[in-house]
Amino acid sequence: MPGDVLLLSNSRPPGGAVPFAHAREVLAGHLGDRTVWFVPYALADHDAYFAWVAEALGVDLRPLHREPDPAATAATAEAVFVGGGNTFRLLHDVRRLGILDALRSNDASRYTGSSAGTNLAQPAIHTTNDMPIVDPGGLDALARVPFHVNPHYLDPDPASTHQGETREERIHEFHEMNPGPVVGLREGAWLHRTGDTLALGGNTARLFRRGEEPVELAAGTDLSWLISS
Amino acid sequence: MPGDVLLLSNSRPPGGAVPFAHAREVLAGHLGDRTVWFVPYALADHDAYFAWVAEALGVDLRPLHREPDPAATAATAEAVFVGGGNTFRLLHDVRRLGILDALRSNDASRYTGSSAGTNLAQPAIHTTNDMPIVDPGGLDALARVPFHVNPHYLDPDPASTHQGETREERIHEFHEMNPGPVVGLREGAWLHRTGDTLALGGNTARLFRRGEEPVELAAGTDLSWLISS
Numbered sequence A, B: 001m002p003g004d005v006l007l008l009s010n011s012r013p014p015g016g017a018v019p020f021a022h023a024r025e026v027l028a029g030h031l032g033d034r035t036v037w038f039v040p041y042a043l044a045d046h047d048a049y050f051a052w053v054a055e056a057l058g059v060d061l062r063p064l065h066r067e068p069d070p071a072a073t074a075a076t077a078e079a080v081f082v083g084g085g086n087t088f089r090l091l092h093d094v095r096r097l098g099i100l101d102a103l104r105s106n107d108a109s110r111y112t113g114s115s116a117g118t119n120l121a122q123p124a125i126h127t128t129n130d131m132p133i134v135d136p137g138g139l140d141a142l143a144r145v146p147f148h149v150n151p152h153y154l155d156p157d158p159a160s161t162h163q164g165e166t167r168e169e170r171i172h173e174f175h176e177m178n179p180g181p182v183v184g185l186r187e188g189a190w191l192h193r194t195g196d197t198l199a200l201g202g203n204t205a206r207l208f209r210r211g212e213e214p215v216e217l218a219a220g221t222d223l224s225w226l227i228s229s
Helices: A021-031 A046-057 A070-076 A087-096 A099-105 A116-120 A167-177 B021-031 B046-057 B070-076 B087-096 B099-105 B116-120 B167-177
Strands: A005-008 A035-039 A060-063 A079-082 A110-114 A148-150 A182-185 A190-194 A197-201 A205-208 A215-217 B005-008 B035-039 B060-063 B079-082 B110-114 B148-150 B182-185 B190-194 B197-201 B205-208 B215-217
Touching (some): A005 A116, A110 A116, A182 A190, B005 B116, B021 B046, B021 B110, B046 B060, B087 B099
Parallel strands (some): A148 A182, B005 B110
Antiparallel strands (some): B005 B190
């Protein structure tokens, strides 16, 4: 059976300087006393990123980017934690370094993602909010879950004079090109797959299905149907 | 000499139902009485999109998507107008249909872009705000201008609790990976290249250069240095 998956919308709680303070309990239960390899490639400064997260998490976190062969380490890791930043840069680097294939072959590992790390767990990075600052060599990703997630889901601001698309309009565009469901995770929310169960935690979310009206989801909602085949 | 280029941030003025009402004068001068081929692929419904724009513009606008060989028509067009929508879908379709290469070979044509159409005129679509709903087969674009533009440029909202990146942070990420300047075009703004001259019109903009503080630009600013080699 594939390893459990925890997908967080964001790393930093609103107004809070300590990353993951809003998700301490679920992270502790998910990671336990495992050795967790941190994947920092979504940000430019890997060392600083690792230090910032390692101090906050209080688990046995190790820097994958300092390994002599990061792909080999990823292939046998019992747990990985993929941090947020720019999804295109993340996918570009893990593909180039062989880490993408290593993680695909090691799907018994326990996976944790935040923001861009959450996008990387999807079938493809179609629903990232990030700018395509680098060509990732294809949009296909890890498919640790069979649906898409929009992290940092943002409700429309009725007072805005901005003429770009709202997030909901962008997800509608996704459904003009792709059939699968999209979970819009608001700040503070996460999805936790444990065995055959998938649950929403931390905050509300909004579920988008092609050709249907969006649905509001309360924290605690059982979403196991999203992972049943 | 390459044909003149007009790059608009947006098609619909805030609160206004009539597309391009804010840019009527500059569009009339740029397009004149030329035959203008409309490129609708950034939106899903090409016929509806063409009808909406054709009615508003009041020029000799024709639907490229209804041509028997759109690439052949694009290769000899005296003017094209590339509408906004999703930049990834636009680039995917014009590449697949051969229109991208046709427009590259026909750089004497007069180019008008709005939003996604503005992104298509850049060296690559690195600074689009759009969701990657489809793999465009590479990010390289028309390079009708040698710099990048961020349409719908949005100033940070100090009241927001959103934990995703601000637009300025995203452009900073672009500069972590790419050297060239980026013009953040606020709603209502445009860039107009006529011969060797490039000018900002319609609204203010914000100029981002790698390793430098961003600079505010007033409407009317001469930016010809951006196109001089």
